[in-house]
Amino acid sequence: MRLVLPNPGLDLRILSYDDLARMDKEEASDRPKWDNKAQYILTCVGCCIGIGNVWRFPYLCQSHGGGAFLIPYLILLVLEGMPLLLLEFAIGQRLRKGSVGVWRSISPYLTGIGIASMLVSLLVALYYNTLIAWIMWYFFNSFQSPLPWTQCPLNENGTGFVPECQESSTVDYFFYRVTLNSTASIADSGGIHWPIVVCLVAAWSVICLCYMQGIGTSGKAVYVTAILPYVVLAIFLVRGLTLKGALNGVKFLFTPDVDELLQASTWLDAGAQVFYAFSIAWGGLISFSSYNPVHNNCMQDAVMLTAVTGMTSIFAATVTYTMIGFRATEKYDNCVSQNIMTMINAFDLHEDNITISNYEAAYNRLNSSYPDIVLGLDIKTCDMHTFLSEGVEGTGMAFIVFAEAITKMPGSPFWSVLFFFMLLCLGISSLFCNIEGVVVPLRDLNVFPKKWPQEAVTGTTCFLAFIISLIFAQRSGFYWVTLFDSFAGSIPLLTIGFFELIAVVHVYGIDRLNEDLKFMIGYKPSIFWQITWRFISPVIILVILVFYMVIQAQEELTHLVWDPSSEKFPSLASIPYPAWVSAVIFVLAGVPSLVVPMYTLCRLVFVYCRKKYSVTCVMCY
Amino acid sequence: MLEKIFLLLCFSSALANQLCKPDASDGYKVRISLKTALGDDAYVWNENEMFFFRSTLAFAMRTHVSGQRFEVSNIVVCNETPRVSFWFVVTQPQNLSQLIDKEHVEEAIRKSRSRINSAFLLTDNTLEFIGIQPTLAAPVEPVTPPWLIVFGVVMGAIAAGIIVYMVSTVVRKKRKKNEKTNGDDTDDETRVKTIESGRAADGVYNLSFADDERL
Numbered sequence: 001m002r003l004v005l006p007n008p009g010l011d012l013r014i015l016s017y018d019d020l021a022r023m024d025k026e027e028a029s030d031r032p033k034w035d036n037k038a039q040y041i042l043t044c045v046g047c048c049i050g051i052g053n054v055w056r057f058p059y060l061c062q063s064h065g066g067g068a069f070l071i072p073y074l075i076l077l078v079l080e081g082m083p084l085l086l087l088e089f090a091i092g093q094r095l096r097k098g099s100v101g102v103w104r105s106i107s108p109y110l111t112g113i114g115i116a117s118m119l120v121s122l123l124v125a126l127y128y129n130t131l132i133a134w135i136m137w138y139f140f141n142s143f144q145s146p147l148p149w150t151q152c153p154l155n156e157n158g159t160g161f162v163p164e165c166q167e168s169s170t171v172d173y174f175f176y177r178v179t180l181n182s183t184a185s186i187a188d189s190g191g192i193h194w195p196i197v198v199c200l201v202a203a204w205s206v207i208c209l210c211y212m213q214g215i216g217t218s219g220k221a222v223y224v225t226a227i228l229p230y231v232v233l234a235i236f237l238v239r240g241l242t243l244k245g246a247l248n249g250v251k252f253l254f255t256p257d258v259d260e261l262l263q264a265s266t267w268l269d270a271g272a273q274v275f276y277a278f279s280i281a282w283g284g285l286i287s288f289s290s291y292n293p294v295h296n297n298c299m300q301d302a303v304m305l306t307a308v309t310g311m312t313s314i315f316a317a318t319v320t321y322t323m324i325g326f327r328a329t330e331k332y333d334n335c336v337s338q339n340i341m342t343m344i345n346a347f348d349l350h351e352d353n354i355t356i357s358n359y360e361a362a363y364n365r366l367n368s369s370y371p372d373i374v375l376g377l378d379i380k381t382c383d384m385h386t387f388l389s390e391g392v393e394g395t396g397m398a399f400i401v402f403a404e405a406i407t408k409m410p411g412s413p414f415w416s417v418l419f420f421f422m423l424l425c426l427g428i429s430s431l432f433c434n435i436e437g438v439v440v441p442l443r444d445l446n447v448f449p450k451k452w453p454q455e456a457v458t459g460t461t462c463f464l465a466f467i468i469s470l471i472f473a474q475r476s477g478f479y480w481v482t483l484f485d486s487f488a489g490s491i492p493l494l495t496i497g498f499f500e501l502i503a504v505v506h507v508y509g510i511d512r513l514n515e516d517l518k519f520m521i522g523y524k525p526s527i528f529w530q531i532t533w534r535f536i537s538p539v540i541i542l543v544i545l546v547f548y549m550v551i552q553a554q555e556e557l558t559h560l561v562w563d564p565s566s567e568k569f570p571s572l573a574s575i576p577y578p579a580w581v582s583a584v585i586f587v588l589a590g591v592p593s594l595v596v597p598m599y600t601l602c603r604l605v606f607v608y609c610r611k612k613y614s615v616t617c618v619m620c621y
Numbered sequence: 622m623l624e625k626i627f628l629l630l631c632f633s634s635a636l637a638n639q640l641c642k643p644d645a646s647d648g649y650k651v652r653i654s655l656k657t658a659l660g661d662d663a664y665v666w667n668e669n670e671m672f673f674f675r676s677t678l679a680f681a682m683r684t685h686v687s688g689q690r691f692e693v694s695n696i697v698v699c700n701e702t703p704r705v706s707f708w709f710v711v712t713q714p715q716n717l718s719q720l721i722d723k724e725h726v727e728e729a730i731r732k733s734r735s736r737i738n739s740a741f742l743l744t745d746n747t748l749e750f751i752g753i754q755p756t757l758a759a760p761v762e763p764v765t766p767p768w769l770i771v772f773g774v775v776m777g778a779i780a781a782g783i784i785v786y787m788v789s790t791v792v793r794k795k796r797k798k799n800e801k802t803n804g805d806d807t808d809d810e811t812r813v814k815t816i817e818s819g820r821a822a823d824g825v826y827n828l829s830f831a832d833d834e835r836l
Contacts, residue, residue, distance in 0.1 A: 140768035140775075151760035159754050202772060205779045212786055341657070348702035351656040455790070 004509045013105045014095055017519050024294045031096060032215050034291050039219040041301065043288055046226035046429025047279045048309045051131065054426065055397040057277070058317040058324075060269050062253050062389070065260025072261065072270040074310060080540045081274040082306045083532040084497060086525070087504055087513075088280060089298035092289035094516045098440030099283030102290075106508045112599030113499050114441055117283035119592040120492045121437035124282070126465060127484035128434060129207065130472040131395070132427040133199035135420050137179055138399065140199075142416035149174035150407045168570030171404045176478075176562040179399075183475045184563040186483070187578045190475030197473045200466060206428065208462040211435050214454050215291060218432045225429040230312075232422035233319050236415075240322030243409065245332075249325015250318060252388045264547070271544045276489065277309060281496035284433030287440045297521045320397075327405035328387035335382035339363075342377050395478075398423060435461070479559055487585050491552070492592035494545040499596050501538045510534060557581065640720060641699040641710045647720040648710040649730075650751040655705065658747035666705045670741075671698065675709075677740050681733035682711055686725055689714050727753050 015023070034040045061069045095102045100114030141148050152165035152173060160166060165173040176182045183190040210221040240246050260266050279285060289298060333356065340354045343366060354362040367374045390401075406415045439461055442448060448457050472480050504513060510533060518524045560572035567573075641648060651674075655663040664670070675696040682691040691714055701707040711721040730737070730753055738748055745755035 136775075137768070140771040143771050144763070144767040146761060154757055154759055158756050158759070160757065198772060202775060202779070205776065205783075209779050209782050209786070212783075217786075337657075341654070344704060345652065345706075348704040348706060350703040350705075351654060455787075 003506055004511075005507050007107055007507055007509075010106070010508075020094075020096075020294045020519075032291055033293075034215065035219060037296075039215075039222060040288065040292060041304070042222045042226040043215070043219065043429075043432060044285065044301070044305055045308055046222055046426075047284060047288075047433035048277060048305060049226075049229065049312050049426060050277075050279075050430035051135075051398075051423060051427050052273075052277060053313050053316045054320060054423065055395075057273060057313045058253065058320040059397065060273055061317050062321070064263075064266040064269060065257035066252070067254040067256035068258050068261055069266065069270065070314065072267045073274065073313075076267070076271045076274045076540065077306055077310050079532055079536050080271060081278045081280070081309075082302055083529060083537045084275075084280045084501065085278055085285070085305060086299055086302035086529065087500065087533065088285045089289040089302055090513060090517055090520070091504060091508070092286035093292050093294065093296060093298050093520060094513075096290045098287045098290065098444050099437060100441040100444040102286055103503065104444075106503060109600045109603050110499075110503050110507065110596075111603075112596040113496060113503060114283065115445070115599060116492065116496050116499075116592045116595040117281055118438055118441035118445075119595065120488065120496065121282045121284065121434050122465070123484060123488040123588060123592070125431060125434040125438060126469045127472065127481045127488070128427065128431060129203050129465070130196075130200065130469055130477065130481055132424065132431065133196060133203040133472075134179065134395070134399065135423045135427060136199045136202055137195060138403070139417065139420035139424060142413055142420055145413045147403075147407055147412055147416055148178070149403055164564045167564075169404070171400050171407075172570060175395075175399045175403075180478050181475045182478055182562045184565070185561050185575055185578075186476050186479035186559060186581065188476060192470065192473050193475050193477070194473075196477060197470065200469055200473055204462050204466040204469075207431055207435060208459055210428065211432060211439070211458050211462075212455050214439075214458075215288070215436075218436075222429060222432065225425040225432075228425045229422045229429075232418055232425075233316060235418065236422075237315075237319045237322065239409070239415070240319055240326065243322065243326040245329025246322035246325045248329055248384065249321040249323070249388065252325065252385075253317060253321040268544055268547055271540060272490070272494075272548070275493060275497060275541070275544070277313070279430065279433050281493045281500060282433055283437035283441060284435075287436045288433075295520055295522075299517070299521055299525065320402075323402060323405045324388060327401060327408065328384060330405075330408050331387045332382050332384050335380055339379050339382065342379060343374075346373060346377055395481075438465075479561065482559060483581065483584065484588060488588040488592075491545070491548060491589045494541055494548065495593040496596070498538060498541045498545060501533070501541065505533055505538075557585075640712065640718070641697040641708060643700050643708050645708060645710055645720075647723045647726070648708050649723075649726065649753065650706060650708050652704065652706040652749040652751060653741070653743065654747040654749075655743075658743050671701075673740070674698075677733075677737050678709065678711070678730075681729045681737060682721070682726070685729035685732050686721070731756070 061073075091102055091106075095105050097105060098114075099117045100111060103110045103112075103114040149171045152161035152170050154160070155162050162173075164177060168176075180196070181190070181193045209217070211218045275281075289296075289301075292298070336356050336359055340356070340359060343349075343363070344351060344354055347366065347370075363374075363379070402419065403416070406412050406419060409415050435458075439457055442461065443457060448460065452460075471477070474480070504510070510530070513533075514524045514530075557577040558574045559577055560574055563569065563573050563575075643650070653666065655666060672693065675693045675698065678696045679691045679693050682695070683689070691711070695712045695714055695717075696709055697712060698707050698709045711726050713719045713721060730750055734745070734755060738744055741748055
């Protein structure tokens with residue numbers, strides 16, 4: 001398809017090949033540069049490997065058919081993720097600007113894409129850093145034995161535990177009450193919970209320090225934040241595999257259920273996960289590749305990054321599920337032991353009479369002889385499958401399931417410190433991408449005075465973002481984070497990614513891009529890239545976007561709340577959102593998506609008016 | 622003489638049997654879970670252990686019920702099961718046919734609970750007195766919350782990092798300024814470069830034109 005929209009003046013706005021060659025020789029450029037290739041690759045790896053790989057991918061894998069899920073995931077990784085990745089790398093490296101600058105160079109009417117990227121990056125950075133603040137809280141609290149989430153506080157007369165803790169569990173209580181002090185709905189703000197404010201201060205200060213001089217400082221920090229998670233995951237893999245019941249978890253994860261491949265939702269979730277994992281449409285990757293030398297082989301980088309992301313996802317999923325298998329086995333054993341105790345207490349049998357191995361036989365024997373007594377005993381059903389599949393997604397996975405699994409391991413404070421430090425590194429390395437996608441466009445749009453040094457810009461941005469993120473320090477902050485996660489981090493990214501593809505293929509021109517790549521790396525991209533850029537990737541994104549919007553529009557707007565007074569306690573109750581949340585959702589999802597067409601329209605109108613005015617004024621002379 | 626003693630013993634044991642029965646109003650049921658508590662190191666529950674148990678209960682009663690000297694024979698046990706559970710009642714030292722009230726027994730046991738537990742290497746969960754709730758141990762809470770300490774350390778490190786960074790930047794700027802005053806004119810770190818006059822040999826590439834695309 002050679003459909004290219006007219007784009008006058010493109011050559012005036014971008015550097016020509018001679019300019020690039022001269023810049024490369026002289027190394028005369030005002031843009032920051034990577035100290036070495038390793039820094040660049042590690043920063044991109046850190047960008048793509050985030051907390052989502054630990055707590056979202058394993059859940060998707062297990063709930064969509066286990067090992068079979070890897071098939072759509074890997075297919076879409078190659079067909080959807082890799083082409084978009086190479087696209088962003090190529091235009092960043094060729095046009096040598098941040099995200100706003102790049103789209104402005106391609107066409108001034110498309111600056112909206114850059115602005116939308118910046119808005120999305122900002123919204124995501126706000127709630128992502130709150131997650132990091134929560135992880136920091138757990139990290140700070142891991143330096144004690146016993147860990148604070150193993151204990152319930154006592155009630156007034158000291159004979160039992162606080163009822164909220166008694167009915168749920170110590171880990172739930174610690175997360176929802178001690179850490180967050182959650183209210184019962186998003187409408188009830190409840191005031192500021194100061195431990196979270198303190199952790200937010202710490203989180204934003206760390207980011208500010210690491211990003212003080214842009215990639216000059218973050219490039220050094222990334223050696224730790226990008227490599228350490230792998231080391232820790234390896235340690236946890238070894239530790240995890242030696243735990244009892246770990247293999248149950250791994251088996252559960254990878255047991256393929258081929259029927260799931262026929263479900264549309266499997267492919268949708270795989271596509272969405274690939275998209276978010278690669279941090280496409282945040283603008284950070286474009287910035288990062290613009291600091292590369294002109295002849296850097298970005299195609300190799302894109303392929304390598306795709307491979308690394310795919311393998312890390314599978315690796316992290318394995319490690320996660322060893323821990324989940326261990327926890328589920330513990331819970332199962334406890335459940336069975338409790339049932340055994342109930343039965344031997346009721347029938348006054350010797351303790352050795354019923355063990356875990358002959359539990360089933362003994363239960364059947366007693367049930368057939370004394371069915372009435374057994375019925376009145378309140379024997380719980382112990383189902384391994386239930387234990388393996390409960391609460392294993394998102395915040396629940398890290399702060400509840402994993403925290404609980406760690407408390408059962410010997411030497412738990414050490415493992416806890418290690419685990420939460422790994423999550424911190426994963427989060428901070430992704431946040432570098434985000435901050436880059438916010439700060440560089442702000443500079444390009446001249447929001448800050450030009451003479452402010454990088455430090456001042458970073459500091460001001462971090463401070464303002466901290467002030468805004470105090471929304472999440474409220475007692476209803478957990479519901480706000482979920483809201484942001486569902487809406488700011490989903491539809492806008494898909495829309496922007498789609499616009500990016502259309503802009504590069506049809507406004508910049510795919511032929512021009514091919515020529516650029518030939519100039520930069522020495523050969524034209526193969527037929528695979530041509531087909532994916534022109535047809536496959538846009539179609540996939542469009543399909544996912546349409547399905548997503550249809551599903552969202554049909555769903556009732558509800559959210560899960562922690563309400564001790566509800567009947568379903570300790571399960572989260574589902575209550576509808578208040579009416580004003582629709583306005584918030586519009587700001588989160590609608591504004592970034594609509595900025596692109598709105599900006600184009602406004603600019604068209606503005607240019608048209610100016611032309612009319614200048615035409616009329618020619619006649620004034 | 623011997624017959625009289627024999628009769629007395631029979632009579633007292635019969636009386637004791639009448640006093641101690643399951644669901645006695647002044648008695649308690651005890652349940653012991655040796656395997657759960659001690660696993661492979663569990664000892665066997667036999668008569669000697671039962672004697673030991675009765676003597677610890679007598680000790681508890683002596684300590685906490687003032688003025689009365691309880692003996693092992695005052696603790697009457699019945700209805701032993703293979704589970705290792707049994708009922709016991711406590712008789713008054715002077716009058717073997719009278720029982721001590723439930724409340725006094727409970728109070729005595731509650732106060733000596735930890736001594737009784739440790740005598741048998743058991744815990745509140747594995748040595749149960751059905752009907753007497755153990756007072757739970759308060760959760761361990763250190764005086765200064767440890768997380769504040771770690772937070773202080775981390776914030777201190779960040780503040781130190783920022784200060785070091787600022788100082789090094791200032792030092793670097795000062796050094797550059799010194800070089801400048803020694804006769805070199807060098808660029809400063811502005812983004813927009815301008816073509817410098819008088820140095821035609823080194824033309825500096827002017828990127829400002831490329832930036833400015835206003836239609």
